[in-house]
Amino acid sequence: LNAGFEVGVRRAAGLRRGDMERQRSMEGSTLDQLLPKTIVLGGLASQLDAARHSHNVVYTHRYTLLNFFPLQIYEQLNPFKKFANFYFLVVGCLQAVPQISVTGGLPVTLGPLLFVLGVDALTKLYEDWQRRRSDALTNSEATRVLDASTGAFEPHRWDEVRVGDVVCVRNREIFPADMLFLGTGSGSSASHCWVSTKSLDGETDSKLREAAKATFARLSAAGCDACATLLRLRGALRCEAPNGNCNDFAGMLHLEPDSERGSSAPADVSAVTEGNMLLRGCQLRNTEQIFGLVVSTGVDTKAMSAGGARGGGSALSSSAEKVGAMTGRMNRDILGICAMLAALSVLGAVLHALWCGRQARRDGEAIDGGFWYLGAADLCENPAELMGSYFLLSYTFIPVSLYVSINLVYTATAFFMAQDLAMYDPTLDQPAEVRTMSLCDELGRISHVLSDKTGTLTSNHMRLRRLTVGEVLFGEPVERLDPLGASGGSSAHSLPSAGDGEGGYASESDVAPPRALRMASASHGAHYSPLVGAEGGAHVAPHADRQERQPHPKKNEKMNEKSLPGTQLQPLQGTSLSHLGGGDGRFPPLPAHFGCRPQTAEHVCYEEAEGVRGVSSLYASLDDLREANAAWRNELVLLLLHLAVNHSVLYEALGGAEELSASSPDELALVSAAEHFGFDFTQRDLSEGVLLVREKRLGLASPPQRVQVLAVFPYTSNGKRMTTLVRLPHTLCPSRSNGKGCVFAFTKGADSVLLERLARPSLSAAAAAANSPKRVATLKCTLGAWADAALRTLVFGCRQVSDSEYEAWQVRYAAAISDPRERASQKAGRENAIDMLQGEIEKDLLLQGGSAVEDELQVGVPETLRDLSRAGVKVWMLTGDKVGTAKNIAAACHLLPASTAHTSTADLDTDAVRPLDAEAVPQLGEGAGGERGVLELTTETVPGLEDVPAADIAAATAAA
Numbered sequence: 001l002n003a004g005f006e007v008g009v010r011r012a013a014g015l016r017r018g019d020m021e022r023q024r025s026m027e028g029s030t031l032d033q034l035l036p037k038t039i040v041l042g043g044l045a046s047q048l049d050a051a052r053h054s055h056n057v058v059y060t061h062r063y064t065l066l067n068f069f070p071l072q073i074y075e076q077l078n079p080f081k082k083f084a085n086f087y088f089l090v091v092g093c094l095q096a097v098p099q100i101s102v103t104g105g106l107p108v109t110l111g112p113l114l115f116v117l118g119v120d121a122l123t124k125l126y127e128d129w130q131r132r133r134s135d136a137l138t139n140s141e142a143t144r145v146l147d148a149s150t151g152a153f154e155p156h157r158w159d160e161v162r163v164g165d166v167v168c169v170r171n172r173e174i175f176p177a178d179m180l181f182l183g184t185g186s187g188s189s190a191s192h193c194w195v196s197t198k199s200l201d202g203e204t205d206s207k208l209r210e211a212a213k214a215t216f217a218r219l220s221a222a223g224c225d226a227c228a229t230l231l232r233l234r235g236a237l238r239c240e241a242p243n244g245n246c247n248d249f250a251g252m253l254h255l256e257p258d259s260e261r262g263s264s265a266p267a268d269v270s271a272v273t274e275g276n277m278l279l280r281g282c283q284l285r286n287t288e289q290i291f292g293l294v295v296s297t298g299v300d301t302k303a304m305s306a307g308g309a310r311g312g313g314s315a316l317s318s319s320a321e322k323v324g325a326m327t328g329r330m331n332r333d334i335l336g337i338c339a340m341l342a343a344l345s346v347l348g349a350v351l352h353a354l355w356c357g358r359q360a361r362r363d364g365e366a367i368d369g370g371f372w373y374l375g376a377a378d379l380c381e382n383p384a385e386l387m388g389s390y391f392l393l394s395y396t397f398i399p400v401s402l403y404v405s406i407n408l409v410y411t412a413t414a415f416f417m418a419q420d421l422a423m424y425d426p427t428l429d430q431p432a433e434v435r436t437m438s439l440c441d442e443l444g445r446i447s448h449v450l451s452d453k454t455g456t457l458t459s460n461h462m463r464l465r466r467l468t469v470g471e472v473l474f475g476e477p478v479e480r481l482d483p484l485g486a487s488g489g490s491s492a493h494s495l496p497s498a499g500d501g502e503g504g505y506a507s508e509s510d511v512a513p514p515r516a517l518r519m520a521s522a523s524h525g526a527h528y529s530p531l532v533g534a535e536g537g538a539h540v541a542p543h544a545d546r547q548e549r550q551p552h553p554k555k556n557e558k559m560n561e562k563s564l565p566g567t568q569l570q571p572l573q574g575t576s577l578s579h580l581g582g583g584d585g586r587f588p589p590l591p592a593h594f595g596c597r598p599q600t601a602e603h604v605c606y607e608e609a610e611g612v613r614g615v616s617s618l619y620a621s622l623d624d625l626r627e628a629n630a631a632w633r634n635e636l637v638l639l640l641l642h643l644a645v646n647h648s649v650l651y652e653a654l655g656g657a658e659e660l661s662a663s664s665p666d667e668l669a670l671v672s673a674a675e676h677f678g679f680d681f682t683q684r685d686l687s688e689g690v691l692l693v694r695e696k697r698l699g700l701a702s703p704p705q706r707v708q709v710l711a712v713f714p715y716t717s718n719g720k721r722m723t724t725l726v727r728l729p730h731t732l733c734p735s736r737s738n739g740k741g742c743v744f745a746f747t748k749g750a751d752s753v754l755l756e757r758l759a760r761p762s763l764s765a766a767a768a769a770a771n772s773p774k775r776v777a778t779l780k781c782t783l784g785a786w787a788d789a790a791l792r793t794l795v796f797g798c799r800q801v802s803d804s805e806y807e808a809w810q811v812r813y814a815a816a817i818s819d820p821r822e823r824a825s826q827k828a829g830r831e832n833a834i835d836m837l838q839g840e841i842e843k844d845l846l847l848q849g850g851s852a853v854e855d856e857l858q859v860g861v862p863e864t865l866r867d868l869s870r871a872g873v874k875v876w877m878l879t880g881d882k883v884g885t886a887k888n889i890a891a892a893c894h895l896l897p898a899s900t901a902h903t904s905t906a907d908l909d910t911d912a913v914r915p916l917d918a919e920a921v922p923q924l925g926e927g928a929g930g931e932r933g934v935l936e937l938t939t940e941t942v943p944g945l946e947d948v949p950a951a952d953i954a955a956a957t958a959a960a
Contacts, residue, residue: 034820035238051133053163054298056177061128072121083331084402087112091395092453098389098784112400119404143176144168151227165294166230170286178301179278179292181209184215191686193287196650200246205283205663210275214255214268242296244306248275250820272817324442337397348390349383410437451621453879457893462669463605468848471778474618476607593696594675603672634734639848643674644681644693645707646724646746656813669853696912705729713838721749723842743801745841751783751795759844787884793851797845804936813837862894
C-alpha cells in the first residue's frame with residue numbers, strides 16, 4: 001500500500017523516475033508521520049486496524065451508577081475544590097475525639113454536612129440527567145448507511161456508524177461523523193455542496209465543500225448507479241491523526257481503477273484537504289443529498305477533539321467539573337478563616353496555660369479545689385488538647401449552610417434566566433438554557449468584550465457604491481460618516497482638485513446628503529490603455545473637473561426619513577436606482593444590457609450624478625464603441641471581467657430558484673456589480689473547472705462564454721489577497737489572440753499587499769502607464785477618502801501570462817500541491833514551494849483600479865454597546881479594515897466619542913511591543929469636555945503588532 005501511494009503521488013506530481021528513486025528512502029518515514037492513519041474503502045471489516053477506531057457513541061454526561069457516589073465524595077470533599085466541606089468533615093472527626101470534644105464525643109456537624117452534600121449531589125444529578133437526555137437524542141438520530149448485502153442505503157442510528165462506512169445525508173440533516181465528501185450522485189452540483197458550520201465556529205454563512213475529484217467523476221458518469229458505484233470503490237485514504245483543528249485536514253486518496261468497467265487506467269491519487277471534509281455537527285444546506293466516507297467517529301472527530309475529549313467515547317466524563325471563579329474565591333477566603341482560627345486556638349491555649357499557672361501559684365491553692373466545676377484535673381497539662389478544644393469552640397465562624405445557600409442562589413438564578421422573556425428567542429422558539437448553574441455568576445464578572453466588526457457589529461450585507469479605474473472615479477461621492485448626524489468637518493484624505501495636477505475629486509468631507517454633480521459633457525479623445533498595450537494618446541483618462549454642487553432635494557428627504565442619528569451608518573442610505581426603470585425622469589433609461597436581476601440588485605447601490613458624460617461615466621464609456629475609445633473601453637471591460645471571474649461564488653437552489661451564494665458577501669457585491677455593468681456570471685462547473693460568463697450586450701439569449709479556471713489561490717488572513725488564473729476565450733480577450741484565448745492572472749486584495757506586487761514602471765510601456773507614481777498616489781488618496789466614509793476598499797491588478805510560462809509553471813505547481821509535506825509546511829507558515837510558485841504568478845501586476853463597498857450596522861448594535869458601557873464593560877472592536885473605516889464605524893457604534901478630535905494614538909516602538917505589557921500602553925485621560933480618550937492600536941501605529949497575541953494586547957490594555 002505504501003509503495004502504491006508513493007508511485008501514485010510521484011506520477012500525479014509529474015516527477016521523473018530518477019527523482020523517485022533518489023527520494024524514496026528519506027521520504028518514506030516523513031509520509032508515515034504526516035499521514036499515519038489508513039482507511040480502506042469497504043466498511044469497518046476491511047480496516048487494517050479496526051479495533052483502534054473509536055465507536056460513534058458520544059456522551060456528555062459525567063456520572064453512571066458505579067461512579068456517581070465515588071465522584072461525588074471526591075468532588076464534594078476535595079479540599080482543592082470545596083474547602084468548606086472538607087473543613088466541616090475535619091470538624092466532625094475532631095468532635096468524635098473525647099479528649100477535645102465539646103459535644104460529649106458526638107459528631108453533631110456530620111448531620112448538617114450530609115444534608116449539604118445530599119442537596120449538592122441532587123443538583124448535580126439533575127444537571128447530568130438533562131445532559132443524558134440530550135446524549136440519548138443525539139446518539140439515536142437516524143442516518144442512512146450503505147449496506148453491501150442489500151446494495152442500498154439502510155437506516156441506522158448514529159451510534160451504529162463505523163469508520164469506513166459510506167453514509168448518505170440529505171438536505172438539512174446533520175453529519176453524524178467526520179466524512180470525506182465523495183459526491184452527490186447527479187445534477188449540476190454533483191461535485192460540490194453547501195455546509196452550515198454554525199455549530200462549530202458560530203458563522204452563519206454557508207461554506208462550500210468540494211467532492212474528491214476521483215470519486216465524483218465516477219458518480220457523475222452517465223447511466224451510473226450510485227449505490228453500485230460506491231460498492232465497487234476500492235482503495236485507501238491515508239490521513240492525519242485525529243486532532244481538534246477544525247480548519248485543517250491533510251490526506252491522500254488512492255483509488256483503484258473500476259474493474260467492472262474494464263478500466264486499465266492507472267490508479268487515481270489526489271490530495272484531500274479541509275475543503276473536501278464534512279465535519280460532525282455541521283448541517284447540509286441547499287443540496288439534495290451527498291455521499292460521504294466516514295473517516296473519524298466519536299471522540300476522534302474534530303468537534304469532540306476540540307472539546308477536550310479523552311477516552312471512553314465521552315467528551316466530558318473524564319474532564320474536571322466546570323466551576324466558577326466564586327468557588328476558588330470562597331476556598332481562599334475559608335482557608336484564610338481557618339488560619340485565623342488556628343491562630344486564635346494557639347492564642348487561647350497559651351493564655352489558658354498562663355492563667356492556670358498563675359492560679360496554681362496562689363498560696364498553695366490546689367487546682368482541683370479551685371476549678372472543680374471543670375471536671376478535669378489535667379486540663380492544663382496537654383497543650384494540644386487545649387488547642388483542639390478552643391478550635392471546636394470557635395469553628396462556627398464558617399457556617400455549615402454556606403454551599404447550600406450558594407446552590408439555592410444558583411438554582412434561582414438559572415430558573416429566572418430560563419423564564420426571562422428578554423432572553424427568549426422567538427424566531428427559534430427557544431428560551432435561555434443553563435447547562436451549568438455554577439457558572440451563572442461568571443456573567444457578572446465580564447470586564448472586556450472583544451468583538452469582530454464584519455458580521456457582528458455590521459449586518460454583513462455588502463453593496464457596491466463606487467469604482468475607480470486609472471484616475472477616474474465612477475459613481476456619486478459618498479459622504480463621510482457622522483455618527484450624530486452633525487455636519488461639517490473635513491476629510492483627512494480629500495483629493496486635490498484638477499488644477500493641482502493630480503486629478504479632480506469631488507470632496508467627500510461634507511456630511512450633508514449627496515449632491516448632484518454637474519459636469520461638462522465635452523467629448524474626450526483616445527487614451528492609452530496600459531492593460532492591453534494599445535496606444536491612443538499621451539495620458540490616461542483624467543478626473544472630471546471639480547464643479548459646484550447643488551443639493552438633491554429628493555435624496556435629502558429620503559436621508560432624513562431613513563437615517564436615525566447614532567444608530568446606523570448614514571452614508572449607506574442611498575437612493576434606489578430609479579434610472580433603471582425610468583424613475584421620476586431625472587435619469588434617462590439605461591439600455592437593457594445594464595442592470596441586475598431582483599436577486600442581485602440588492603448588492604449594488606451605484607449611481608452617477610446627473611449630467612455625467614464621456615469617460616467620467618462608466619455607462620457612457622462602455623457604450624462608446626468608437627475606435628478612438630477602444631483602448632479605454634478595453635481597460636474597463638478587463639476590470640469587469642476581473643469582477644466576474646475572480647471569486648468563489650456559486651449558484652445554489654433556494655425554493656425552486658437559483659441564487660448566488662458565497663462565503664464572503666464582498667464577492668457577492670462584486671459579482672453583482674459585474675452583472676450590473678453587462679457581464680453576467682451564469683454558472684460554475686467545478687468538475688471541469690469552467691466559468692460561464694454572458695456578455696449581456698450581445699443579448700440576454702446569447703450563449704455564455706466559457707472561461708477556463710486554471711488555478712485559484714484562495715484568500716487567507718496572512719496573504720490578504722485572492723488570485724484566479726484563467727484562460728479567457730478569444731472573444732473576451734482585450735487584444736488579438738489565437739483560437740486558444742489568452743491566460744490572465746487576476747489578483748484582488750488589500751492595497752497594503754497588492755501595491756507592493758505591481759510591476760516596476762520601467763519594466764514595460766504598459767507598466768509605466770498603469771503603475772505610474774501619479775496613478776498609485778491618486779489611488780491611495782482615493783482609498784483613504786473612501787475609508788473615512790466607512791467604506792470597505794479593494795484593489796485590483798492583473799497580468800497576462802504567456803502559454804509557455806504557464807505550461808512550465810503548471811507542472812511544478814501540480815507537483816507542489818500534490819505533496820503533503822509542502823501542504824503541511826504551508827499551513828505551519830514555513831517556507832514552501834506552494835507559496836513560492838503562487839508568488840511567481842502574483843508579481844509584476846498591472847494596476848486596474850479599486851472598489852468601494854458599504855456595510856450597514858445591525859439593528860440595535862449602538863444601544864447594546866451603550867448599555868454595556870454603562871455597565872462598566874469595556875468593548876474592543878477587532879477589524880482588518882483601514883483605520884478610517886474602523887473609526888467611522890466605531891463612532892457610529894458609540895465606541896468612540898462623538899467627536900474624534902481628541903483621539904489619541906499609541907506611538908509604541910517594536911521593543912515595547914514584544915512582549916506587550918502594561919507599561920508599554922500609555923495612560924489615556926479624559927479629553928476636552930469630559931470625553932473618553934481613545935487608544936488606537938494598528939500595525940501602522942505599532943510596528944510588530946501583528947506578531948503579538950490578542951490575549952496579550954487585551955491583558956496589557958486592561959491593566960493600563
